[in-house]
Amino acid sequence: MFLKTEILKAISFKNPVKLPLSYWILICIRFALTLMPQRGYIHPDEFFQNVEVISGDILAVDVARTWEFNPKFPVRNIFVPKMILGPPLHLIRIANPYTKNYLNIDLKTPYYLLTLPRLFICLLSLINDYCLYKICVMYGQNFRNRLKIFASSYVVIVYCCRSFSNAFEMLFFSVLLFFVSECMFKSDKVIYHNEFLNEKYKQAKTAVERVKIFKLKTHLPDHSLNRVVVIATIVAIGIFNRPTFVGFAFPPIFFWLHRGLGSKVVGFKDFHCRIFTLVLCGIPTVLLLILVDSGYYGYLTMADIESLKISWDNWVVTPLNFLRYNSDMRNLTEHGLHPRWLHLAVNIPLLFNVLGIMAFFTISTHIYRFIRGQYSKLPRIQSITGMMLFSLIIPVAILSLFPHQEARFIIPVLVPLVFLYGNNLYANESDAPSRKRLKITLRYLWYTLNILLTIFFGFVHQGGIYPFANDLHREIKSSYGVHTHVITTHSYSIPTFLLQLESTNAIYKDKKTGHTYKLAPTTFLHKYGSMPMENLFVRINDILTNAESLLHEYKRQYRFYVVSPCSLEQRIKQESAKYPHIDLKVEISYYPHFCSEALPEFPNRHDQFCSENNILKANESHAVDLTMYQRITCYYKRFCLKVYQISPATNLIINK
Incomplete structure (x- = not known):
């Protein structure tokens, strides 16, 4: 009985602990920056791949449905965005009439439309923190230092609080790592006690002792198929969210399948049983997701189900469409081709700075030891360190094979990265003074770089789009019916759902006459990217x-x-x-606004556009020389977004 109790204690990891105050401060900062709101605009996909489309479905407003959601060839699953973004958007839809009447607060304004979905995603991002915390506690690692490093990363503060499919992918990856780590932990304990009891059984001299030991063995919990349903479900949903999740899921699944393999109590029979059960348990989720997508994109209707006229043409598998689309090099060329070393040389230092560089040198050391045959100095293959190391290396290596590489593609590896190296930024008692100083320097460098990158990506990068959309929304609502034309050039597209334009696809019914009609659009957003200036003004002239x-x-x-x-x-x-x-008049400027598509040139000493006080004076015929300070100030002032109002000149004659 005593041995049974000890075994149950060993496989239990309930361990109440107190989190440091500094970590809670970082959590508060994460939520506060989300509510400010963050006006930075990292990439159009943070709107147009998720919240833009779901807003159109739930709020019945006019939105821009991108090519990924084209019913003819859909490549995006709708289940995950609906589950994550549906609750806050339904809250806005249901609560708005009450907040307007009783609190005089309109929730269908750009601020609430931006912050409430982000606030919900920010709340979900705590799942990443929780999974990291539980893994550290489970394996007796220092969770306090790691949580502080994780929560201070600008990837968590900025990327993980946006509606990126990559942020959702990070959630699934963190949960998968946690459940696999839990299974490995329990299996190690059960296998250890099983082998111990087998040894005692062989050494037993009497039948009574053998019976007692055999009874103890029967009390050992099953572990081979632990969490198989949950793990299979997470993998299936993760792949439908982003097919690249295959690369992230491969290391944890590999370690889950190989738990205890090579020991005296686990053999290849268990390995094959795990594979078969995992695949079998994933089938219901896959079928459900295919059913949801097929219904959403119109491939499967209630009429088809009622008439039982269902064929292969009634089904759509979005991950397969995703793979088909990206396997065509011409499609990747449209989105931009990158060198295959971009993740390693640029994106990892940009996302993870100090930790990324530390990981590069540590992994290089492991590779050197492996080549030299120093296997005893390498992490044990079936350990938690081995799983985290492979969960860091394999996804980056797989994603580096594709020629289209964006930094956000690899943000999920932050969890294993912090687990492996986050504690290395804090000094130990055994460290030499020089090593302690180095770690302190690296830790302050980590915090400094993440503060600067939070400011840049959270508030500066394309930072003028949101305030302009906010002002445009007010102007449209204050003058209903006036046609509004907006051309954006050399900047990201305006998220249409922020403007809350009435849907032109919806059918309205006149209560008096009973006639049905569709609304004609009154707001026109023209997105011309980086179109040459000559062609742009041809379009301006045509629209005017x-x-x-x-x-x-x-x-x-x-x-x-x-x-x-x-x-x-x-x-x-x-x-x-x-x-x-054409009369072109400067309406307003929004600062700061960083746009890599149109970086300003550093002004020379005679720059005519620097400042009204520094161009030609009224009584002078020569340009005023600018000081270096004036030139630097002028340069930074050019990082803004300018709005011009277009109207016909007074001498405009319209040919009839």
Whole structure:
């Protein structure tokens, strides 16, 4: 009985502990920065791959449905975005009438539409922290230092609080690592006690002793198929969310399958049984996800089900479409081709800075020892360190095989990275003074770089888009019916759902006459990317001419804006001078706004566009020399977003 109690204690890891105050402060900072809100705009996919589409479905507003959600060839699963973004958006839809009437708060404004989904995702991001914490406690590692390093990473503060499918992928990866770690921990304990009892059974001299030992063995819990249903479900959902999850799931699944293999009580029969059961348990989830996608994209309807006329054409498997699309090099070329060393040389230092560089040198040391045959100095293959090491290396290696590489693709590896090396930024009592100073320096460098990167990606990068959308939303609502034309150039697209435009696809019914009708659009967002300035003004001229024609023929009032980085001001004004019938007036500027598509040039001493106080004076014919301080100040002021109002010049004559 005593041995049974000890075994149960050994496989239990309930261990109440107290988290450090500094960690809770970092959590509060994460939520506070989400609520501010973060006006930075990392990549269009943070809106257009998830929250833009789900908002159109739930709030019944006009949105931009990107090519990934084209019913003819859909490549994105709808289940995960609906489950994660559905609750906050349904909350907005249901609560808005009450908050407007009783609290005078309109939830369908850009601030709440931006922050409430992010706040929910930020809450879900704590799952990553929890999984890291539980793994550390389970294996007796220092969780306090690791949690502080993890929570201070700008990847967690910025990326993991946005509606990126990569942020969802990180959640699934963290949960998978936790459950596999738990299974490994329990299996190690059970296998150890099983082998111990087998040895005692062989050494027993009497039948009574053997019976007692045999009874103790029967009390050992089953471990071979631990968490198989949960793990299979996570893997299936993760792959449908992003098929790249195969690369992230491979190391944990490999270690889950190999638990105890090579011991006296676990053999290849257990290994094959685990594979078969894992696949079998994943089939229901896969079928459910295929059913959801097929229904959402219109491949499967209730009429088909009722008539039982169902064929292969009624089903859509979005991960397969994703793979088919990305296997075509022409499609990847449209999104940009990158060298295969980009993740290793650029993205890892950019995302993980100190930890990424530390991991690079440590892994290089492991490779050197492996080549030299120093296997005893390498991490044990079936240990938690071995699993975390492979969970760091394998996903990055697999994703590096593809020529399209973006930094956000590898953010899930932050969890194993912090587990392996997060504690190395804190000094130990056994460290030499020089080593302690080095660790302290690296730790302060980590915090400094993450603060700067949080400011840059959270508030500066494409930071003018959100405040402009906020002002545009107010202007559209205050002058209902006025046609609004907005051209964005050399900047990311405006998330349409923030403007809450009435859906032009919905069918409305007149209560008096009973007639049905569709609304005609009154707001037109023209997204021209990095179009050459000459072609841009051809489009501006066409849109202005058409708007003026509607004004004179049907009295349709209009507004016309061009939104562009401040660095292009000189080129815009030069091109505008070629169109004397177009009046271009600066409306407002939003600062800061960093746009890599149109980086400003450092001004020279005679720059005419630096400051109104530094260009030609009224009574002088020569340019004023700018000091270095003025030039630097002018350079930083060019990192803004400028809005121009377009209207016909007073001498405009419309040819009828």
